[in-house]
Amino acid sequence: MEAGFLPVEQMSSLVAALMAQGYACLGPALENGAIVMREITLPDSLPRGLQAELGPGHYRLTQDPLNRYFAWANGPQAIKPLAFAPKESLWRVERDATGVLQFAAVQASQSPQAVIGVRACDLAALALQDAHFLREGRCDAHYAQRRESLFLVAVQCAVPASTCFCASTGDGPTPIYGYDITLAELADGFVVKAGSAKGCAVLKVMDLAPATSDQIEAAEHQGEAAAASQSRSLPGSLSPSGGNLREALMSRLEHSRWDQVAARCLACGNCTAVCPTCFCHAETDTPSLDGQSSEHVRMWDSCYGESHGYLHGFNVRPDTRTRYRQWLTHKLATWHDQFGRSGCVGCGRCITWCPVGIDLTEEVAALTTGEAQA
Amino acid sequence: MTTMPEIDAGAPHAATVVSRTQESPSIFTLQLRLNDAAAQGSYRFAPGQFNMLYQFGVGEVAISIMSDPADRNTIGHTIRAVGRVTQGLAKLQPGDQVGLRGPFGRGWPLQEVGGRDIVLVLGGLGCAPVVSVIHYVLKRRERFGKLVIIQGVKHTEDLIWREQYNRWSKLPDTQVLVAADQGGALWPWHVGRVTDLFSLARFNPQRAAAMMCGPEGMMRAASESLLKQGMPESRLFLSMERNMQCAVGRCGHCQLGGSFVCRDGPVYSWNQVKDLLAHKGF
Numbered sequence: 001m002e003a004g005f006l007p008v009e010q011m012s013s014l015v016a017a018l019m020a021q022g023y024a025c026l027g028p029a030l031e032n033g034a035i036v037m038r039e040i041t042l043p044d045s046l047p048r049g050l051q052a053e054l055g056p057g058h059y060r061l062t063q064d065p066l067n068r069y070f071a072w073a074n075g076p077q078a079i080k081p082l083a084f085a086p087k088e089s090l091w092r093v094e095r096d097a098t099g100v101l102q103f104a105a106v107q108a109s110q111s112p113q114a115v116i117g118v119r120a121c122d123l124a125a126l127a128l129q130d131a132h133f134l135r136e137g138r139c140d141a142h143y144a145q146r147r148e149s150l151f152l153v154a155v156q157c158a159v160p161a162s163t164c165f166c167a168s169t170g171d172g173p174t175p176i177y178g179y180d181i182t183l184a185e186l187a188d189g190f191v192v193k194a195g196s197a198k199g200c201a202v203l204k205v206m207d208l209a210p211a212t213s214d215q216i217e218a219a220e221h222q223g224e225a226a227a228a229s230q231s232r233s234l235p236g237s238l239s240p241s242g243g244n245l246r247e248a249l250m251s252r253l254e255h256s257r258w259d260q261v262a263a264r265c266l267a268c269g270n271c272t273a274v275c276p277t278c279f280c281h282a283e284t285d286t287p288s289l290d291g292q293s294s295e296h297v298r299m300w301d302s303c304y305g306e307s308h309g310y311l312h313g314f315n316v317r318p319d320t321r322t323r324y325r326q327w328l329t330h331k332l333a334t335w336h337d338q339f340g341r342s343g344c345v346g347c348g349r350c351i352t353w354c355p356v357g358i359d360l361t362e363e364v365a366a367l368t369t370g371e372a373q374a
Numbered sequence: 375m376t377t378m379p380e381i382d383a384g385a386p387h388a389a390t391v392v393s394r395t396q397e398s399p400s401i402f403t404l405q406l407r408l409n410d411a412a413a414q415g416s417y418r419f420a421p422g423q424f425n426m427l428y429q430f431g432v433g434e435v436a437i438s439i440m441s442d443p444a445d446r447n448t449i450g451h452t453i454r455a456v457g458r459v460t461q462g463l464a465k466l467q468p469g470d471q472v473g474l475r476g477p478f479g480r481g482w483p484l485q486e487v488g489g490r491d492i493v494l495v496l497g498g499l500g501c502a503p504v505v506s507v508i509h510y511v512l513k514r515r516e517r518f519g520k521l522v523i524i525q526g527v528k529h530t531e532d533l534i535w536r537e538q539y540n541r542w543s544k545l546p547d548t549q550v551l552v553a554a555d556q557g558g559a560l561w562p563w564h565v566g567r568v569t570d571l572f573s574l575a576r577f578n579p580q581r582a583a584a585m586m587c588g589p590e591g592m593m594r595a596a597s598e599s600l601l602k603q604g605m606p607e608s609r610l611f612l613s614m615e616r617n618m619q620c621a622v623g624r625c626g627h628c629q630l631g632g633s634f635v636c637r638d639g640p641v642y643s644w645n646q647v648k649d650l651l652a653h654k655g656f
Contacts, residue, residue: 016513056577092385093525095471099469100388100471101471103473104385105385113588140624165529250631279626280625280627281619281620281625282619282625284433285431285433287430298620301626309616309617311617312454312457316616316617316656317655324655325655326656330629334631334632337631337633338632347574
């Protein structure tokens, strides 16, 4: 389907079309001083002018002088919690008076949801979550159910934050796959494209005028300018240094930089909580007060926590140095073994939401310059 | 390596404790039978694989299967009471129920090592995953060459199944070597490190395969010793242990570099793990 053009004053017609097709619509909303995705109840209630200033350990709301819809860079969470629930019950067990146990799976249930304002980095991250949870032969039913319910309205990032580096990981700032509809916001409206049959169905109802070649070109230039504005980067296949970080990091496992970063790192797990690709989760049991039943629950976990490496009486990773190293080498090195690419999509959240402002691009640069130590 | 079909990765199946044996003050063995007779009848596993055992209201724990794969009546697990779940399991008596999911992971490469001398190196309760190999080899003696069992323990009382070790040591083409770091009364075996025993082991390194289980430091030292004796790297196998919660390569706790121990292990060849074993923390 060719690109259409949605005039800015008709934005609500997209939300209305989604609502008419039965989707609950989620869009940007302010919550606790940050931009997050929350349900919008009326077609014209999508906020304008939201913006935030991001830096290492720094996030402050500001106002977009141009009053655009999507001039904000990603907040702490976007779509990961919608597919991989932060906490959910997997199965429950009942014990009768004779001690007989009856186990039953708990089915996930999710009605259709449309998320408006999904960024390219998060689409790349979702593809990795799909690869993990929907692996052939071992599909996670809970994840699959939630994932199936999602309709993704992507947006080209026109104003990346200072912490963004998706251009260097090859994942942004312009969405190229994984969306149902994608938008590029220009001064007077949106260049709109469908990326799936579901997306086509919505656009068909909206009956947009075709985008002009000038509009399409303006959107392309906007994406190129956004990529060029990014000051941080990771060495990757698209960067001048080429290759991937696997060998560089795995040959420096005893580098002194690990000790230096461990001295700063609080092992709080914020980076893993905001990372859109982190998939670790703990499984715990919650017995009922009457002792007759129990729920088996999974919830997001972090490799920085005390229990992550616990093994009958000792800890595989007893200190912050080994935990930070586990996180970084998994994300940037051994992820290649598991999924054929790096686990970093350049969203920069781990930098922004680190309370002490540890910058992964800076750590990688420090670790990989100079000779391998061990 | 052998991979067997698993029951499933969803809710556990109810199983009943058929018998319980106290092996040492903290180690016990539970023989379990799935309540669903059809499920019990179709349950198959390979030595070296493990099950997730669920203690009601407390949680699950990964326990390797120590019974013989040909035994279709019960599924055996030898467990040390050390954490919340295992201390709960320790209190169970015959007739009590647990949940069981499994079997999971890849077991020992028993088909691939047929015809070879078999060297088993066990540390501490490492004997549990490997004892099924001992039973397997002894029941199919003609398929293998010499059997050498090298067992190290910290304290003399940590050696369970003493009478079995005595019995095995009297079998033809079978050698049993045991060492305790700290000696004790009536200890007939060596006092010292398990690697001290390698010079006493009688096998042909060129035609042998080694399977080992126990503390990683011990497995590393044993591997290096065996390699020095001329055993090829490709015939050294190790059973690794990590925190396991989902058992299907999903929860992330058991990752060892890029592999998931629950799915890609727990049995690895030396080549697969030697690089990471050189660093603490993976």
